[in-house]
Amino acid sequence: MTGPGTLTELADGAYAYIQSPGGWCVSNAGVLRGRDGLVVIDTVATLGRAHAFRDTLEQLGQGPVRFVVNTHHHGDHIFGNCVFAPPATVIAHDAARAEIDKxxxxxxxxxxxxxxxxxxxxxxxxxxxxxxxxDLGPRIVELLHVGPAHTTNDIVAWLPDSRVLYAGDVAMKGVTPFVLMGSVTGSLRALTRLRQLGPSTIVCGHGQVCGPEVLDDNEEYLRWLLDVARAGVARGWTPLEAARRADLGAFALLLDPERILGNLHRAYVELVSPELPLGTELSVLDAFHEMIDFNGGRLPRCDA
Known part of the structure; x- marks a missing residue:
């Protein structure tokens, strides 16, 4: 396990809780100060990390957590809900509840x-x-569904007054994007939509706080991924064969490069079966086992 997160104020009453380095299950969170207490955006992966997050908020001394916003259903963003709710009210997209149950x-x-x-x-x-x-009193926060992207139920939190965007896992900084449970095409659309909001500061689901350039970085990776997938489909390669032949180039410097396997499984489906709805369910375990193969038989590193 890496160390606890760091809370940084980005604008008046808007905070990022950043957990480094940001790879598998080492996720970020957000905090918004309202008239009657706090809104927390995502609740991290483990009970220990969630308690450390809560302790940090108590030291902030800005009142109780009234609402928890889950940007999507993945455990590294929702497992800490139980530390805040009850009494907090948990908010998510319509599709999130069924995905959490599943x-x-x-x-x-x-x-x-x-x-x-x-x-x-x-x-x-x-x-x-x-x-x-x-309506938080001093400001309005807009929760927008932008999926299917990273998952089918992605939402972002947008602060138009300060131009701060909490992007969830739709955007990642220094970490390989992951769309196995979402959509490549949908992610590209979502990135375009986020760019149109005009954010000046972005809190990604993983990685450091950054500017809007991260949207371009994620798009560049996804377009490269589609090129790899098209070449693999044309040559009759499996996703694993295509991944092994791919030149990651600068993308090899991103954390968790083995995610290319899950991403290629999604890209193949969208290229070969475009009639299927975006976000059609695929086998996570099958793709994860291939990630292990790609990683030399080693389990991908998780510092949660």
Whole structure:
């Protein structure tokens, strides 16, 4: 396990809680100060990390956590819900509740050596289809559904007054994007939409706080991925064969490069079967086992 996160104020009453280095299950969170307390955006992966996050908020001394916003259903963003709710109200996209029920605590099985703690799944209490505004008193926060992208149920939190964007895993800084449970095409559309908002500061789901250039960086990777997938399909290669033949170039410097396997499985489906709905369910375990093969038989590193 790496160390606890760092809380940084980005604008008046808007904070980023950054956990380094940002790879598998080492995720970020956001904090917004409202008239009657705090809004937390995502709740990290393990019980220990969630308690450390809560302790940091208590030291902030800005009141109780009234709302928790889950940007999507993955465990590294929701497992800490149980530390805040009850009494906090958990908000997510309409599709998140069913995905949480389906996934359960399965993420823990992928990395059994991680000290996850005794997690109790807390599902969303309030969901919405496309857009929801929270009136925090001094500001309005806009919750926008932009999926399917990283998953089918991605939402972002946008602060138009300060131009701060909490992007969830739709954008990652210094970490390989991951679209196995979402869509390559949908991710490209989502990045375009986020760019149109005009953010000046972006809190990604993983990695350091950054500017809008991260949207271009993620798009560049995804377009390269599509080129690799097209070449693989044309030559009759499996996703694993295509990944082994691919020249990662500068993308090899990103954390978790083995994610190319999951990403290629998604890209292949979208190229070969374009009639399927974006985000059609694929086997996560099959892709994960191929990631291990690509990684020389080693389990991908998880510092949660």
């Amino acid at each position: 996934a359960g605590l399965g993420l823990q099985q992928l990395w059994p050596d991680v000290d996850w703690g005794e997690i109790s799944l807390v599902r969303p209490h309030l969901t919405f289809p496309d857009r929801l505004e929270l």
